[in-house]
Amino acid sequence: MSSLEEPLGLGDLPKLSINRLERFSPSACRAGADDQNTSNYKHRNGGNNQTFFHSSAHSWHLQCRYADSSCNGLDVEFRALPRKVLWDLPRFVQIVEVGPRDGLQNEKSIVPTSVKIELIHKLVASGLSVVEATSFVSPKWVPQLADAKDVLEVIRHVPDVRFPVLTPNLRGFEAAVAAGAKEVAVFASASESFSKSNINCTIKESLARYRDVITSAKKHGIRIRGYVSCVVGCPVEGAIHPSKVAYVAKELYDMGCSEISLGDTIGVGTPGTDFVALCFQHVISWYHYLSLPFKTNFEASDDVSLFLRALQSKSINMLAQCMCEKGEHLLISDHIICSFNCWTFFNATILATLPTYVIGTFTLLAILSVSGKVLAMLEAVLSFVPVDKLAVHFHDTYGQALANILVSLQVSNTFHILLVPLCQLTINLTENNHRTTRNAVC
């Protein structure tokens, strides 16, 4: 196991007051049925609190080893810290990778079809079992994905992986089915303005359109995901009221979508979690950033699988590690937990301005902690859509995607479906080192 793969223990961290950390545990935290019966996940192995993985074709499973009973009380408490900090997160997370669609649709230059196919193969090789491959939308609107049919025709033969594709209307749906799609996604918006600019119709019209698509999909036995865009904010209208999100989510769910994905399209969501928790995450990120050497070469698959492990390990250390590694050779997110890009910071060699940075960052964290929008939105949607039918899709425009995902997971430890859009990326597969272009989207 390389140092990268090995989760760092929180024992490596400077001592912190246990009482202070216990504050992170929210009163709302509730143990799900699954967690009440986790004996098959607990192994007394006489070792430290470790996390390890085993992957199968369909899912990644997390198994935790708990500290042995010979540890003294303080150690046991201390080793339980990740759990206290991250609360009761679900044991299982489904990741729906959307990079080939959501990332590539915004690339300025058109990525060759063969490169898209290779990217998808690499993502699958990293252990992902659901990869949103492309969109059957108008090529006039999205020329970057005009090769949807060619992409799908090749990758659909990959076994044991789901490849949903976006379909904005019946025409797109029929083209997708003809190309071999077994799963589609429709995409409505909670913002009227965004709906018009994205799919050229009102919310009401879009829902009528999707009703036709969904009816047809049901006849074909095709599974449908439903997106709601702008769940927190719209580039035109600004803040979006949670009730609007709940309305569209409910409509799509009632029509028969098997899963509703809540999209923070412009990345303005804020978690609204405890200020102390945010600061703690930030400090740990820095601790690992400073203590880890950088790797110079990255394979796309390594990169992705590291991130998957980070997510699923529930280990804040791994997330921080991931952030450090991603700083230069980013495939996924240039911000993992905190709201600051450490590598940019370092590269700019502005260490001299450290006090400014510290004050600025903690002020920002303080603002974020009181202005959380994601929880209110989730609460509204959860009144109409069961938690196990929800996914979240956070863009990382302001570095909040991971924090928002974390808080979404905390909403319920049965909130088991998670969507993480990869950053928009271009991988030059002809070069020895994969180069990525980083854009504002996670």
Ligand SMILES: CC(C)(COP(=O)([O-])OP(=O)([O-])OC[C@H]1O[C@@H](n2cnc3c(N)ncnc32)[C@H](O)[C@@H]1OP(=O)([O-])[O-])[C@@H](O)C(=O)NCCC(=O)NCCSC(=O)C[C@@](C)(O)CC(=O)[O-]
């Ligand atoms: C919905 C339309 C088609 C309406 O576009 P329109 O111009 O109103 O529709 P139209 O019916 O007048 O068709 C215009 C032309 O497109 C053709 N056309 C029509 N439909 C299709 C089709 N399916 N496939 C291929 N071609 C199609 C149609 O045949 C016609 O061609 P022409 O006769 O002029 O030669 C258009 O607005 C469109 O394609 N929009 C998609 C835009 C898009 O993909 N945006 C990005 C999606 S990402 C997102 O929404 C957010 C999400 C999901 O990522 C979550 C988040 O981040 O929050």
